[in-house]
Amino acid sequence: MLVDFLKDKEFAGGIRPTVYVKSYTHSSKKMDVIIIKNDKNTPYYLTNNCKGIRANHIYTRIQDVNSARDRSADLNKVEYLWKKRFGLTSSPLERLELYLEDYNNWIDGPNGEMQKYYKYFPEFTIEYMSVKDGRDGYEYYLFSQTDSSPHWYDIQFKYHQTLLKELLGVTLDGGRYFTPCPEIAGITLDKTKNYNWDFSYRYFTKGTFKYKLNEFFYLQESFSEEYSRMGFFEVVLLFESENERMExxxxxxxxxxxxxxxLNNVYMPHIPNLPNYKEGVFIEEYENALVLNKMLSEFRNNQN
Incomplete structure (x- = not known):
């Protein structure tokens, strides 16, 4: 009912607050709590009058005091809400993460696509170059591509000349698809007997910096690597949240x-035995990844 109520109201720009109800039980009493997500789309305001709320007025609540209905909030409070929308109240790294979502407005630098800057705040830059340590090793997910040759990169994020963050990246399928390397985790089947992982897996979680960067590089290149990306996520798990991953x-x-x-009816690519690697190790990891993705689909179906 709350969602329907808000959906019918004429918010400026069609941007509405995210509101939902969550139930809690305390001392045998059930409570429904209205939760309003704290996001960066402030300020929210109406373009038409509604039940005493005036159009184009911005209201705030400071501690236990609401803005008066017949006037907007104080100017300094309104300024803060606009700054919040544009990321100007955030740290440089938080602003960078926000700007990654605006992938259309990143411009290639004079040295090509391996150096980018944000159009509206060019002091934010992304640069990637071949890894300094010269690594040329393999990971099982490379074999999901037609060309499985590894090409590893250091991805650097800078604000002016300050290095904010550095991640390891990889190009797949002969350079068609670029992505930060996925996270790694593992599963111990019997926690009472063994504290070491029985097997590991690679994954991303939606909403995290790494996944936003994965989407950024994909969308920045106008979807040219669609099939490479599909193959990649056949063997790399993608979670909705950290809680979903734990469950x-x-x-x-x-x-x-x-x-x-x-493992029935799964496609296995040809995976060669490579020098300096344990025989069959990539085959086992690849099979496990296919199995885990099937299990993830079943897990989600069971939740519905």
Whole structure:
């Protein structure tokens, strides 16, 4: 009902606050709590009068005091809300993360696409270059591509000349698809007997800096690497949240005995035995990744 109520109201720019209700139980009493997400789309205001709320007026609540209905909030409070929308109240790294979502307004530098700057605040730059340590090793997810040759890069994020962050990246499929390297985690099947991982997996979580960067590089190149990306995410897990990942690991521990069943009707690429690697290690990791993605689909179906 709350969502429907807000949907019908004429908010400026069609941007509405995210509101939902969550139920809690305390001392045998059930409480419904209205939650308004604290996001960066402030200020919210109406373009038409509604039940005493005036059009184009910006209201605030400071501690336990609301703005009067017949006038907007104090100027300094309104200025703060606009600064919040434009990321001007955030740290440089937080602003960079916000600007990554505006992928259309990043411009290639004079040395080509491996150096980019943000159009409206060119002091924010992204640059990637071949790794300094000269690594040329393989990861199992490289074999999801037609060309599995590894090409590793250091990705640097700068504000003016200050290095804000550095990540490891990789180009896949002969340079068609560029992405930050996924996170790594592992699963211990019997926590009472073994504190080491029985197997590992690679993943991204939506909303994180790494996943936003993954989307940034994909969208920046006008979807030219669609098939490379599809192959990549067939063997790299993508979670909605960290909580979903934790619950999924519990599901895997309960159901891993069905691993061979999940392997039915899966496509396995040719994975060669490479010098200096344990024989079959990439095949096992690749199979596990395919199994985990199938299990993730089943896990989500069970939640519905």
């Amino acid at each position: 999924f690991e519990k599901f895997v521990r309960r159901n891993w005995y069905k691993r061979d069943m999940y």
